Amino acid sequence: SQAKETLVYANYVSEIYTTSQGDIWFMDEVEKRSNGEIVFERYFSSSLLNGPDLYPGLSRGAADVVAGVPSAYNRNDYPLSNVTLPFITNDSDAVTGAFTELFYTNDALRKEYESRNARVLYARGYSVNTIYSRLPITKAEDYNGLKIRAVLSIADTVKALGATPVSVPYPEALEGMARGVVDAMTASPFDSSVKGGLAEASKYGSDGGRMGVYAINIVAINLDRWNKLSPEHQKILTDVAEEMIVHYNKMRQDEVRQNALQLCEIAAKEGAVKIHLFDDAEAAKVRDLAYDKIKDGWIEWASKTANVDASKVLDDYIALIRKHEATSTYKNGWEIYQEECGS
Amino acid sequence: MLIRIVEFIERFLLRLGVASGFLTLLTMLIIVADVVGRGFFNKPIPGGNELAVLIMVGLIFLGMAAAQQKKHNFSIDLVTGFLPPGPLRVANFIATAVSTAVCGLLAWLTIDIAHAMTLSGESSYGVIAFPIWPSRIILAIGLVCLTLQFFFDFLRAAGVLPEKPDEEEKASI
Amino acid sequence: MDPVLIGTLLVSMMLILLLSGISIAIALGTTGLVGILAMRPWGAAEYLIANFPYSFTAHFSFTVLPLFLFMGYMAFSANLSQRAFEAGQRWLGHIPGGLAMATIFGCAAFSAVCGSSVATASTMARVALPEMIKRGYQYSLAGGSIAAGGTLGVLIPPSGILVIYSFITEVSLVKLFVAAIVPGIMTAIIYMIGIYIWVKMKPELAGMDRDRVQAAAWKERFVALGRSWEVMVLFAVVMGSIYLGIATATEAAALGAFLSLIMVAARKNAWRNIKEGLWETGTATSAIFLLIIGAGLFSLALNMSQLPTVVADYIVHMDLPTYAVFGLIILIYLVLGALVDGISMILITMPIVFPIILQLGYDPIWFGIIVVKAVELGCITPPVGINVFVVKGSVPQAPLGEIFKGCLPFVLMELLIIVLLITFPEIAMFLVGN
Ligand code: NA
Ligand code: NA
Numbered sequence: 001s002q003a004k005e006t007l008v009y010a011n012y013v014s015e016i017y018t019t020s021q022g023d024i025w026f027m028d029e030v031e032k033r034s035n036g037e038i039v040f041e042r043y044f045s046s047s048l049l050n051g052p053d054l055y056p057g058l059s060r061g062a063a064d065v066v067a068g069v070p071s072a073y074n075r076n077d078y079p080l081s082n083v084t085l086p087f088i089t090n091d092s093d094a095v096t097g098a099f100t101e102l103f104y105t106n107d108a109l110r111k112e113y114e115s116r117n118a119r120v121l122y123a124r125g126y127s128v129n130t131i132y133s134r135l136p137i138t139k140a141e142d143y144n145g146l147k148i149r150a151v152l153s154i155a156d157t158v159k160a161l162g163a164t165p166v167s168v169p170y171p172e173a174l175e176g177m178a179r180g181v182v183d184a185m186t187a188s189p190f191d192s193s194v195k196g197g198l199a200e201a202s203k204y205g206s207d208g209g210r211m212g213v214y215a216i217n218i219v220a221i222n223l224d225r226w227n228k229l230s231p232e233h234q235k236i237l238t239d240v241a242e243e244m245i246v247h248y249n250k251m252r253q254d255e256v257r258q259n260a261l262q263l264c265e266i267a268a269k270e271g272a273v274k275i276h277l278f279d280d281a282e283a284a285k286v287r288d289l290a291y292d293k294i295k296d297g298w299i300e301w302a303s304k305t306a307n308v309d310a311s312k313v314l315d316d317y318i319a320l321i322r323k324h325e326a327t328s329t330y331k332n333g334w335e336i337y338q339e340e341c342g343s
Numbered sequence: 344m345l346i347r348i349v350e351f352i353e354r355f356l357l358r359l360g361v362a363s364g365f366l367t368l369l370t371m372l373i374i375v376a377d378v379v380g381r382g383f384f385n386k387p388i389p390g391g392n393e394l395a396v397l398i399m400v401g402l403i404f405l406g407m408a409a410a411q412q413k414k415h416n417f418s419i420d421l422v423t424g425f426l427p428p429g430p431l432r433v434a435n436f437i438a439t440a441v442s443t444a445v446c447g448l449l450a451w452l453t454i455d456i457a458h459a460m461t462l463s464g465e466s467s468y469g470v471i472a473f474p475i476w477p478s479r480i481i482l483a484i485g486l487v488c489l490t491l492q493f494f495f496d497f498l499r500a501a502g503v504l505p506e507k508p509d510e511e512e513k514a515s516i
Numbered sequence: 517m518d519p520v521l522i523g524t525l526l527v528s529m530m531l532i533l534l535l536s537g538i539s540i541a542i543a544l545g546t547t548g549l550v551g552i553l554a555m556r557p558w559g560a561a562e563y564l565i566a567n568f569p570y571s572f573t574a575h576f577s578f579t580v581l582p583l584f585l586f587m588g589y590m591a592f593s594a595n596l597s598q599r600a601f602e603a604g605q606r607w608l609g610h611i612p613g614g615l616a617m618a619t620i621f622g623c624a625a626f627s628a629v630c631g632s633s634v635a636t637a638s639t640m641a642r643v644a645l646p647e648m649i650k651r652g653y654q655y656s657l658a659g660g661s662i663a664a665g666g667t668l669g670v671l672i673p674p675s676g677i678l679v680i681y682s683f684i685t686e687v688s689l690v691k692l693f694v695a696a697i698v699p700g701i702m703t704a705i706i707y708m709i710g711i712y713i714w715v716k717m718k719p720e721l722a723g724m725d726r727d728r729v730q731a732a733a734w735k736e737r738f739v740a741l742g743r744s745w746e747v748m749v750l751f752a753v754v755m756g757s758i759y760l761g762i763a764t765a766t767e768a769a770a771l772g773a774f775l776s777l778i779m780v781a782a783r784k785n786a787w788r789n790i791k792e793g794l795w796e797t798g799t800a801t802s803a804i805f806l807l808i809i810g811a812g813l814f815s816l817a818l819n820m821s822q823l824p825t826v827v828a829d830y831i832v833h834m835d836l837p838t839y840a841v842f843g844l845i846i847l848i849y850l851v852l853g854a855l856v857d858g859i860s861m862i863l864i865t866m867p868i869v870f871p872i873i874l875q876l877g878y879d880p881i882w883f884g885i886i887v888v889k890a891v892e893l894g895c896i897t898p899p900v901g902i903n904v905f906v907v908k909g910s911v912p913q914a915p916l917g918e919i920f921k922g923c924l925p926f927v928l929m930e931l932l933i934i935v936l937l938i939t940f941p942e943i944a945m946f947l948v949g950n
Contacts, residue, residue, distance in 0.1 A: 057563055060560070060562070075472070364794035364799070365794055370579055375770050378762065396576050413799055415803040416806060417539060417541075417860065445545060453566055
């Protein structure tokens with residue numbers, strides 16, 4: 001038998017999140033399949049590293065495996081990882097499959113990680129974006145003049161729509177929205193909006209014009225550590241990672257369905273949140289106003305920062321997304337909501 | 344000569360403490376302006392929160408040496424309070440030596456990371472990109488100053504420098 | 517090596533360093549560094565340690581701490597403490613023990629603008645203690661009511677302890693502040709009733725009615741109350757701007773600080789007072805954050821050793837009744853209270869205590885209020901109670917033993933209040949809602 005390998009795993013959110021549950025399944029499975037030769041020392045809830053420190057910490061070996069969002073927290077180090085722009089897709093599974101495949105097929109993206117001493121194990125698309133607000137948002141023009149808590153590409157999006165993006169920290173904004181510190185909160189995935197109490201605390205909810213999936217969570221391993229593992233152990237990690245995606249997709253779909261039903265329940269209560277979804281014409285208007293602006297902005301910035309042609313990466317990525325969409329059975333939260341209790 | 348130099352540096356560290364205090368004012372003004380701008384004119388200060396954090400880092404770390412110089416850092420004298428002068432001097436010698444070493448290690452490591460982050464242009468991205476690396480540099484400077492102050496305290500405990508007269512009793516937080 | 521063994525070694529090392537007279541921040545930090553270096557290879561430890569001071573402190577919500585500190589200093593410079601006490605005096609001065617009750621009233625009012633128990637106690641000691649002694653009060657009642665009244669400083673919002681608690685446990689600061697309002701007022705009222713009964717039993721404490729103040733005319737009472745309008749305005753601005761949605765908790769602190777600055781600017785010696793307040797705020801903030809960083813490193817090392825999880829699991833599986841668990845926790849704070857200040861107490865204990873509370877399923881907001889109570893209890897009990905020392909420091913001729921003796925009835929009242937809070941959690945929770 002081989003030497004015992006301890007891998008230090010760090011995550012910035014707690015065990016209750018689906019992404020964390022997926023990682024727990026992955027780690028348990030790896031431990032089982034390696035007959036305990038690989039064991040994980042697990043740190044959740046930022047108890048080892050905060051969100052922004054996960055990927056820098058991974059590069060320097062402070063953790064061996066991390067689950068984080070380098071595109072949000074370490075933008076300059078991981079410009080290409082930000083390729084999941086709003087309005088590309090509403091299919092989380094397609095994002096999951098496409099990004100993982102992009103890592104294995106696109107040299108520029110792989111180099112982005114290797115140059116930071118990291119190697120992607122698997123990536124996971126978040127669920128679709130939501131916007132919760134004090135006033136109903138159902139048309140593109142409803143954005144005009146609002147103060148909206150938003151980050152990243154979604155901040156650029158609401159700005160393009162005439163709103164003022166505000167960067168109040170999430171928990172403060174959640175408390176503050178009821179009292180008007182901000183008019184709306186977005187850049188919050190469908191599932192966490194329900195689970196985190198945002199939907200319950202708001203007057204109005206919407207898909208915001210189908211901004212879709214705008215971020216991914218990436219699990220990566222320190223490259224030096226990876227290279228020190230035996231080929232057998234490497235194979236176990238790769239195999240389980242692949243199975244993990246299948247397992248995760250199922251878990252994620254169940255979860256989103258559950259959250260959608262929960263939202264139905266919340267919305268059915270007296271005086272509770274009112275959900276309005278954008279119609280096709282208005283959704284198209286939102287996209288027309290914002291997409292080209294953020295796309296061009298991203299391509300220019302990412303090309304400069306990564307020193308590659310980022311438009312090529314985006315095209316490859318979108319092609320992969322379409323490929324995975326074709327075989328995906330994923331239903332996003334708003335679709336399920338509409339089917340189950342939409343008017 | 345040594346005494347003169349130390350006195351000069353210590354005065355400078357106190358000045359830094361004063362500067363740190365004034366950063367409270369700046370933090371306050373930025374946040375108030377941000378609230379007023381957002382609440383009444385729908386125009387928050389872009390990067391206002393990030394700027395407030397940058398200034399707070401200065402407020403926290405630039406005042407550390409002065410806080411130590413003015414004995415604002417609590418310690419427990421449950422045991423040391425009963426020690427006769429001889430052993431007390433030994434305890435004090437060890438305490439200041441450990442403080443200097445630990446703080447020096449921390450300062451050295453933060454200089455390293457400040458250097459790396461400045462080269463990579465570390466920044467955060469909420470609504471706009473905001474540079475973080477200046478905070479790293481300020482922080483490292485603050486810890487270097489604190490190490491210096493601990494070192495001076497050590498020199499006093501070692502008898503290289505004369506004791507300072509007790510001007511002030513311990514701070515009250 | 518066994519995690520429990522490593523964890524125990526770390527805790528022991530920390531205690532030995534504490535007792536050796538090294539500053540608390542450095543004792544905690546040293547233990548943390550040694551632990552991290554021992555449990556991780558150099559490269560990993562290097563990044564964890566090097567990044568820590570920034571990662572642990574650079575959070576926007578932390579700006580509340582210096583801002584509330586500054587507001588407290590400004591409130592003191594603007595003599596708000598004096599006026600609050602005078603208002604209490606007009607209303608209560610003629611009742612047996614009335615000056616002591618006025619002191620509690622003054623402490624409660626000043627607490628609405630000051631987030632520190634020590635600052636509240638030292639301020640009120642200067643204002644009220646000479647007055648009470650002049651009227652023949654004994655040092656026990658006079659000193660005890662100030663030391664105990666000072667604890668209101670961190671219970672009635674704003675509260676420095678709740679800020680720290682909120683940061684390390686990630687519990688909403690606004691909810692904590694709201695939850696603390698009723699227990700704060702209730703504590704003040706119970707203190708006053710307690711003083712009344714105590715003085716009825718031993719009238720000599722309040723100078724045997726010698727020089728008893730005449731009941732003030734109603735007009736005079738309201739004029740005095742009116743003169744303390746600034747306290748009310750500051751409290752209304754801070755809590756009001758949070759409620760009305762003008763500002764988040766952090767921003768409310770900035771608004772309060774700004775307003776208190778204007779109040780001082782309108783008075784004489786403005787520049788000197790402001791400068792002094794800024795200097796005090798700066799160095800106090802630095803000292804607190806050095807402590808926070810040290811405690812954070814200690815906590816990180818302790819987490820790596822997995823001792824907190826093991827202890828929490830153990831206690832949860834013992835299946836103890838609520839009172840036993842809380843009795844144990846309060847006992848820990850009583851012992852620690854003999855050694856360290858409130859903020860240090862929270863920072864040292866939370867890594868172990870908080871997981872237990874979560875695992876047992878208690879509400880972390882409610883527990884925050886209990887913790888404040890327990891911490892403050894430690895600050896007025898012998899042999900070392902920091903509030904008592906502060907009273908003594910402010911008025912050096914006051915005999916220490918007498919003040920401690922005067923604290924005892926308040927300790928009993930505190931225990932009663934803690935039992936009430938445990939039995940009827942709604943006292944803290946009903947304003948918070950869901
Ligand atoms: Na207070
Ligand atoms: Na005590």
